[in-house]
Amino acid sequence: DSADFDSETDSVCPFCGVGCQISVKVKDGKVKYVEGINGPANEGRLCVKGRFGFDYTHHPHRLTKPMIRRDDAPAKGLNVDPGDLSTHFREASWDEALDFAAGGMSKLAQAHGGKAVAGFGSAKCTNEEAYLFQKMIRQGFGHNNVDHCTRLCHASSVTALIENVGSGAVTATFNEIENADVAIVIGANPVENHPVAATYFKQFTKRGGKLIVMDPRGVGLRRFASHMLQFRPGADVSMLNAIMHVIVEEELYDKQYIETYTENWEAEKEHLKAFSPEEMSGICGIAPDVLRDVARTFAGAKSAMIFWGMGISQHIHGTDNSRCLISLALMTGQIGRPGSGLHPLRGQNNVQGASDAGLVPMFLPDYQSVMDDGIRKSFTDVWGSEDFSAEKGLTVTEIVDDIHAGNTKAMYILGENPAMSDPDVDHAREAFAKLEHLVVQDIFLTETANYADVLLPASTLFEKSGTVSNTNRQVQMVRQAVPPPCDAREDWWIEVELAKRLGLGWTYTDPSEIFAEMTVNMRSFDNITWDRLKTEAVTYPSLSPTDPGQSVVFGDGFPRPDGRAKFTPASVIPPDEVPDAEFPMIMTTGRQLEHWHTGSMTRRAKVLDAVEPEANASLHPKTLRAMGVEPGEMIELTTRRGSITIMARADRAVSEDMVFVPFAYVEAAANILTNPAIDPYGKIPEFKFAAVRVEKA
Numbered sequence: 001d002s003a004d005f006d007s008e009t010d011s012v013c014p015f016c017g018v019g020c021q022i023s024v025k026v027k028d029g030k031v032k033y034v035e036g037i038n039g040p041a042n043e044g045r046l047c048v049k050g051r052f053g054f055d056y057t058h059h060p061h062r063l064t065k066p067m068i069r070r071d072d073a074p075a076k077g078l079n080v081d082p083g084d085l086s087t088h089f090r091e092a093s094w095d096e097a098l099d100f101a102a103g104g105m106s107k108l109a110q111a112h113g114g115k116a117v118a119g120f121g122s123a124k125c126t127n128e129e130a131y132l133f134q135k136m137i138r139q140g141f142g143h144n145n146v147d148h149c150t151r152l153c154h155a156s157s158v159t160a161l162i163e164n165v166g167s168g169a170v171t172a173t174f175n176e177i178e179n180a181d182v183a184i185v186i187g188a189n190p191v192e193n194h195p196v197a198a199t200y201f202k203q204f205t206k207r208g209g210k211l212i213v214m215d216p217r218g219v220g221l222r223r224f225a226s227h228m229l230q231f232r233p234g235a236d237v238s239m240l241n242a243i244m245h246v247i248v249e250e251e252l253y254d255k256q257y258i259e260t261y262t263e264n265w266e267a268e269k270e271h272l273k274a275f276s277p278e279e280m281s282g283i284c285g286i287a288p289d290v291l292r293d294v295a296r297t298f299a300g301a302k303s304a305m306i307f308w309g310m311g312i313s314q315h316i317h318g319t320d321n322s323r324c325l326i327s328l329a330l331m332t333g334q335i336g337r338p339g340s341g342l343h344p345l346r347g348q349n350n351v352q353g354a355s356d357a358g359l360v361p362m363f364l365p366d367y368q369s370v371m372d373d374g375i376r377k378s379f380t381d382v383w384g385s386e387d388f389s390a391e392k393g394l395t396v397t398e399i400v401d402d403i404h405a406g407n408t409k410a411m412y413i414l415g416e417n418p419a420m421s422d423p424d425v426d427h428a429r430e431a432f433a434k435l436e437h438l439v440v441q442d443i444f445l446t447e448t449a450n451y452a453d454v455l456l457p458a459s460t461l462f463e464k465s466g467t468v469s470n471t472n473r474q475v476q477m478v479r480q481a482v483p484p485p486c487d488a489r490e491d492w493w494i495e496v497e498l499a500k501r502l503g504l505g506w507t508y509t510d511p512s513e514i515f516a517e518m519t520v521n522m523r524s525f526d527n528i529t530w531d532r533l534k535t536e537a538v539t540y541p542s543l544s545p546t547d548p549g550q551s552v553v554f555g556d557g558f559p560r561p562d563g564r565a566k567f568t569p570a571s572v573i574p575p576d577e578v579p580d581a582e583f584p585m586i587m588t589t590g591r592q593l594e595h596w597h598t599g600s601m602t603r604r605a606k607v608l609d610a611v612e613p614e615a616n617a618s619l620h621p622k623t624l625r626a627m628g629v630e631p632g633e634m635i636e637l638t639t640r641r642g643s644i645t646i647m648a649r650a651d652r653a654v655s656e657d658m659v660f661v662p663f664a665y666v667e668a669a670a671n672i673l674t675n676p677a678i679d680p681y682g683k684i685p686e687f688k689f690a691a692v693r694v695e696k697a
């Protein structure tokens, strides 16, 4: 009842890329209750995280004072008690902490050149905060060594989309499934990772839609699937090429669409000849008749969509995986009409917006190349600053290697936790310990913050205002429901204060001013104004000041030369390391319904932590029996990078030669085990495949 609360504020859920709109109910200065409201992506629905995962915002571990590492602190490592920072840090005023943070970065940049300082920004911050972050590195240090967690989730998907359809965002919102009759969901587990989107997928099957689920794990949507293809891990390209081979062989493709809207078809057609279902079945583990049936079902659809997740993107062949999905949609003409399209399901609540805002090493806002002199000038004209490097910057994992090489000496890390999320994470932790100056801006003492020289206490999404963009390209307003605790501040304010001390002359006093600057060089924001967003969510592109935005794009061609999308053939590449006698099983990683990414928020949310309190790894019951392990007992997982001890859980959805490990648990950090080998195009690590040995602990 409204009378039970002091205030009710409309905002957006802080967790996943679905971007559910919420009403935040506050009593006595604290968030007491969250409920779903009628946003375009959720129509009142919420999942357990959005509904019950809010109380981390008032957790006693919140960073509430700026802090500077003590001169007599022990050596840097994962050794700080998040409940008592005083052994390693001392409180400081904002002025002292900001001077120290900016001064340390300036000093190293002056001594060694701007490239001594690199930045990781955050997909958990607003569009305005992401924009300011990339601007600070480019304007302040003159280069592009700035990245964020998109590198670890959909960088390969974005690379393939930009290459082949000319834009990195989805071509259709997930709500378009209402107009589809066939949909593929591949390498994604929306029931746990995009739960509200999954409700639309389930409704689609209830009204007769055919759902084709493809995943090495028997993910939750299988109960609703017309076809469940549990293919061998890493065999995506062989399976998808076999399906496309059938479409070519049986001439099920859309000739007119291909002729009008695409290029390189003949090369693709020729390439696919070598991938018959009979040949590929041995690689992907799916029977030829099933591959043929899926090909006919998809090609026979009036309107079909393809959804994918990190099972597609997090491979050394992640870009090739996405190229195959794009080719499948192009050859069947399934882009640009209601109920058709390509949709990589984005992870973090604002990973779309942060990528759009230029928080990546190769692109300025709106995916405009840093290598183009005219584009850089259009930004430096607005910024009133000097030109900066035309060289693509280093990515998240490359920056870690650059620290080890002794070149990057300082970092500014905002709301990102690479000491948990990077592959081969011990290698990353060693790098952060080596940094001469590490500025961490966050809400908790994350694992990364353990290595900080200065801690800047930031704000949760409940404590700030700004805009975020979800997986559907819907730009929505986040509104402050409670003030940040004690001396914590909104992230944009901290960025501005740092920039002032770096001599950049920033004068923003409100996020609306930052948004207005973004619209100057971002055509995706045409017709979208701060005032409009106060009253409505707008899907970009919006064609007029009253257009709510385009749910489906590219109905009349693509933003590429001659308006044509491109087929890029993909060949089968084996995983970087394959199981052998020493490491005979396959490990894959991911999320669980209750825990979000590195767990810093959800493990501090009472309800969510009560449901999933302990690190666990899932194996098939037969595998556990063969090892003499009961569910609930401890096992040891070892890869070429290291070992963890973790509780075994029985799960028939995992095939007998696999183990699934969520990456939210610091006490059994999955990324100690993962393989840092990267996709050569999207530079995304191979989180989804490592050779592992499993033993009773």
Ligand code: SF4
Pocket (backbone or CB within 6 Å): 013, 014, 015, 016, 017, 018, 019, 020, 042, 045, 046, 047, 048, 049, 050, 051, 194, 195, 196, 197
């Ligand atoms: Fe939040 Fe995603 Fe759940 Fe919606 S589906 S409530 S955005 S976590």
